[in-house]
Amino acid sequence: MSLTSAILLLLGGLLIIGLIIAANGYFVAQEFAFMSVDRARLRAQADAGDKSAQRALKVTQRTSFMLSGAQLGITVTGLMVGYVAEPMVGAALGTLLGETGVSKGTAIAVGTVGALLIATVVQMIFGELYPKNLALAIPEPLSKGLARSTNIYLALFGWLIAFFDWSSNALLKAVGIQPVEEPDDTATADDLERIVADSTESGDLPPELSVTLDRILDFHDRDVEHAMIPRSQVGVVAPDATVAEIRQRMATEHSRYPVLAEDDQPLGVVHLGDVLSDSTPADTPVTEVMRQPLVVPEMMQLTDALEHLQATENELACVIDEYGGFTGVITLEDLAEELVGEIHDEHDEDTERDISSHGGNTWTMDGDVHLDEVERAIGHALPEVADVETLAGLVIAKVGELPSAGETVRVNLPVDPRELVEDEQMHRELELTVLSVDRFVPAEVRVELSERPASEDADESEASERESRAGERASGVTEHAEEDAAHERKEGDR
Known part of the structure; x- marks a missing residue:
């Protein structure tokens, strides 16, 4: 192969690979855009007469079929990149390297590896990651833009996609699993609670709105x-x-x-x-x-x-x-x-807040404040105690009798489930101090929240255990020394 032919072959191969990678990116964007788009917004826009939203909504109504089509496109384009890279780009690079005096075998090997490496890097960036992140960032405009071509693609290759879909469903049924054609995009009450909690933690949901939504979700229970x-x-x-x-x-x-x-x-x-x-x-x-x-x-x-x-x-x-x-x-x-939340009117005797924050992790709360309001104030769940509704009830349950003013009890809080997947878990403890008593039960309670890494508790436990073992050894040495001294005194008396 001449030098000119090698250059033309290299340029042609790169151009074809670029087109194939662009097609791969199209199918990746198609997959993530239609899966991430807000269907409720699309439905509202479609009802308002938006044609592009109507086309996009049509695609989302057969999600499983669309995903099968996208996977078919991604698989075919991925195979084509490897099919083109070695014979065109690899051969061209081998010829060009051969012109520099490198042996033919070495030039072909280096050219093949180089071609596959270049194709892999370019495909990962421009054919996979970029279109995926783009689709996750702007799913609505992208799904609208891809809707027309996606519908045409699904219509042209529907017979082939249907065959692969049928084959995969048959395999699932063979092992006793019922295929699901459409993903379940509904949410249970527990799902909504997690969504509210995650949105609040990320800052996307204002704390006031989060508390209101939390109360609404709890109302039914x-x-x-x-x-x-x-x-x-x-x-x-x-x-x-x-x-x-x-x-x-x-x-x-x-x-x-x-x-x-x-x-x-x-x-x-x-x-x-x-x-x-x-x-x-x-x-x-x-x-x-x-x-x-x-x-x-x-x-x-x-x-x-x-x-x-x-x-x-x-x-x-x-x-x-x-x-x-x-x-x-x-x-x-x-x-x-x-x-x-609490509603005060002109007939309420006590117009002060049931929960007063003193900054940091300290509050003063009325004894009749419900435990769910305590949880909202401190931002963490309390341990479940049977037949207890209020903060006063929690104090009485932990003390085991009617407490007096000034009495303090500590309550260990359960581990936050979201921290179970993290490397560092926190140990949290509430210190409840009875400030006043009315009708024999706590009327006002000071609540202090303390938290520290759970690893510190483990370290303290190990240190305490070492001190205990050291004390036991020291005690044993002392006992042996006393026995020896007593024995020597007996020998001296003799």
């Missing part, structure tokens, strides 16, 4: 006992109370009260509107103006309680336990607070 106002905090009226007494209380306190019998059985509910009528004598018993109570069990889901309140047009329901005892009330405001 909560029961009435979790959100109700407990009996100890509920203002009630006796059945022998008069309208005048109710008016006086409502002027400075609440606008609704449950009416309870002596045995705490709910008899009814009295509203502000029930006692405002001028035609109602002031000495009228409350039992004559009260309404029929809505009674719900503690274990009812909040979603069901909301439906009951809406269906009966009530704003307050009386809550009973499994024994029929009155345990509290739940209102529409309580349900709203489960979604948006």
Whole structure:
């Protein structure tokens, strides 16, 4: 082969390889763009009349078929690069090296290796990595741009793609696996919680919105006992109370009260509107103006309680336990607070925040703060404790009795599951100090979070074990020395 022919062959080979690599990149971009694109946005744009979005949506509606077509293209172009690189580029490089005085065998070997190396590097960068990263960065415009050509390609080679698709599905069925034609792009409640947590950690989701979404996702799993106002905090009226007494209380306190019998059985509910009528004598018993109570069990889901309140047009329901005892009330405001957080109005006695941050990892919290709010404040999960809903309950459960002011308890937090795949895990501990007590239970608690690498705990444990072994050895030496001294004294006495 002449020098001119070798140069022309080299240039022609490089041009053909470039075109093949471009085709490979096209199929890689096709695969990642249609898998990464937001189908909901495409569907909305398609409904608005966007033709390119309609074409892209058509491709995403047969994802498995599109992926098979992309893999076919990637496989064929990858084989073609190797098929062209050696006979064209390798031979040309061998001839050019031969002109420099290198032996023919060496020139061919070096030319072949060089051609494959160049083709591999160029294909990895421009045929694989660049189109993949491009598709992940801008999936929507890229999928729209590729939609028309992708549909044409799938139509032309559909018969071949269908054959390979059928063959692979037959192999799966042969080993007892049912093929899935389309990926499941739906999300469960647990998936949504992980998405919210990851988006918050990455900074893509504002903390305030993250807390709201977290509350919304938790709402479905909560029961009435979790959100109700407990009996100890509920203002009630006796059945022998008069309208005048109710008016006086409502002027400075609440606008609704449950009416309870002596045995705490709910008899009814009295509203502000029930006692405002001028035609109602002031000495009228409350039992004559009260309404029929809505009674719900503690274990009812909040979603069901909301439906009951809406269906009966009530704003307050009386809550009973499994024994029929009155345990509290739940209102529409309580349900709203489960979604948006604490709501204070002019009738609330305590307008201070239930959770106050002192900077860093220290907070002051009311004892009746729910544990899920504690978790949101500290940013970590608490250990599960049976039948405990509030921070005060957690302190009592850990102490084992009713604590007094100044008493402190430590709670080890569970390992964050996201840290299990990381090299460095953190050990976290809460120090809970009772600041004040009301009705025998913690009313205010100081919460301090400390964290350190788990490896430090292991190091401290090893050091403690070494000190213990050293102490045992020292004790053993001392005992032997005392025995020897005693033996010498006996010998001296003799």
